[in-house]
Amino acid sequence: MYEISGLTKIYQGKGKNEKVHALQGVDVVIPDNDMLAIQGPTGHGKSTLLQLLGGLDRPTGGSLKFDGQEMAKMGEMSLTKLRAQNFGYIFQGFNLIPTLTAQENVETALVPLGVSKVERRERAAKALTDVGLGERLGHLQTELSGGQQQRVAIARALVKEPKVILADEPTGNLDEETRDDIFGLLEKLWADLGLTVIMVTHDSALSKRVPRLAQIKNGKLTIKRERAGATGV
Ligand SMILES: Nc1ncnc2c1ncn2[C@@H]1O[C@H](COP(=O)(O)OP(=O)(O)O)[C@@H](O)[C@H]1O
Ligand SMILES: [Mg+2]
Numbered sequence: 233m234y235e236i237s238g239l240t241k242i243y244q245g246k247g248k249n250e251k252v253h254a255l256q257g258v259d260v261v262i263p264d265n266d267m268l269a270i271q272g273p274t275g276h277g278k279s280t281l282l283q284l285l286g287g288l289d290r291p292t293g294g295s296l297k298f299d300g301q302e303m304a305k306m307g308e309m310s311l312t313k314l315r316a317q318n319f320g321y322i323f324q325g326f327n328l329i330p331t332l333t334a335q336e337n338v339e340t341a342l343v344p345l346g347v348s349k350v351e352r353r354e355r356a357a358k359a360l361t362d363v364g365l366g367e368r369l370g371h372l373q374t375e376l377s378g379g380q381q382q383r384v385a386i387a388r389a390l391v392k393e394p395k396v397i398l399a400d401e402p403t404g405n406l407d408e409e410t411r412d413d414i415f416g417l418l419e420k421l422w423a424d425l426g427l428t429v430i431m432v433t434h435d436s437a438l439s440k441r442v443p444r445l446a447q448i449k450n451g452k453l454t455i456k457r458e459r460a461g462a463t464g465v
Contacts, residue, residue: 233428234262234285238294241280241451254280256451257294264395266459267422267429269439272448278432279400281448285430286398287315299395316344320389322399326381328373328388334360335369338388345392359387363417379410386417390425397421399431403438411435 241255254277262268272278283289284296287303296303298318303311320341328337338356347355360369363383373381382402389397399418403411415438422429431442439445443459 233264233299234260235297236260236262236295239281239284239291239296240293241277241284241289242292254451255284255291258448258451258453260446260453260455262428262430264428265422265426266444267419267442268431268444268446269442270430270432270446270448270453271434271436271439271456277448277451281453282398282400282430282432285396286319286321287311288321312344316392318395320392320394320397322382322385322389322397322402324401324404326373326378326385326405328381328384330373333370333372334365334376334384334387337373337384338391341388341392355391356387359391360384362390363387377410378406379413382406382410382414383417386414386421390421394427396428396430399429401432401434403433403435411438415441 237259239255239258240253243252243254244250245252258281270278270281280289284291284303291304294304298314301314303314306314329340332340335353335356338359339352342352342355357366357369360366363386365380365383365387368376368380376384397418402418403414406414418429418431419441421427433439444455445457446453446455
């Protein structure tokens with residue numbers, strides 16, 4: 233679970249004294265097994281929030297707690313460990329390593345966890361089978377369609393058995409039919425594995441389907457729709 237209050241992020245702008253206020257006081261609680269979609273105009277702080285949630289960058293101010301641990305104040309080693317154990321990332325551009333096979337790409341996620349080579353191979357093969365790519369273990373990126381590449385990226389996020397999947401426009405580079413497939417896969421994983429899924433999306437058809445919807449505008453987040461049946465929020 234995330235407990236976030238007054239979260240801010242200020243970047244150094246291009247000019248010497250220029251500051252970019254990317255997040256301007258975000259308050260939100262994201263319970264375990266939530267599926268939250270975040271919408272909003274370009275440049276308004278969506279990717280910034282996802283990066284902070286994933287411990288890929290540090291907030292400027294405010295509180296960002298994951299399972300009671302203050303990520304803003306955590307040392308680099310603890311943060312690296314937290315990332316490796318808990319967060320799986322999916323990006324619009326897939327971010328696969330082109331010289332590695334599907335299976336090797338997935339294995340890379342287990343290296344920071346100190347998993348043995350043999351176990352890495354086994355777990356990567358299983359994760360790829362789980363996303364429907366059991367027949368494509370030895371394929372390179374250039375031998376896979378866009379949807380298949382994103383499936384490899386999803387397997388790479390899943391293989392470490394994270395608590396949270398953070399997806400930044402995961403369907404942004406895909407055609408409509410493939411978008412539906414990938415979104416359906418994320419829904420299935422969310423339901424079957426009890427993951428927390430936090431996803432930035434421009435796709436209004438997809439955001440209609442998610443249980444909980446938020447919007448970021450000018451670095452501020454508002455909840456647009458609560459999960460059906462949720463109480464006390
Ligand atoms: N590393 C960075 N350095 C400086 N400015 C940045 C950096 N990353 C993002 N920004 C700026 O912060 C603002 C929010 O960006 P971002 O979170 O990527 O928005 P979104 O994902 O909603 O399009 C934008 O003005 C963007 O230019
Ligand atoms: Mg973005």
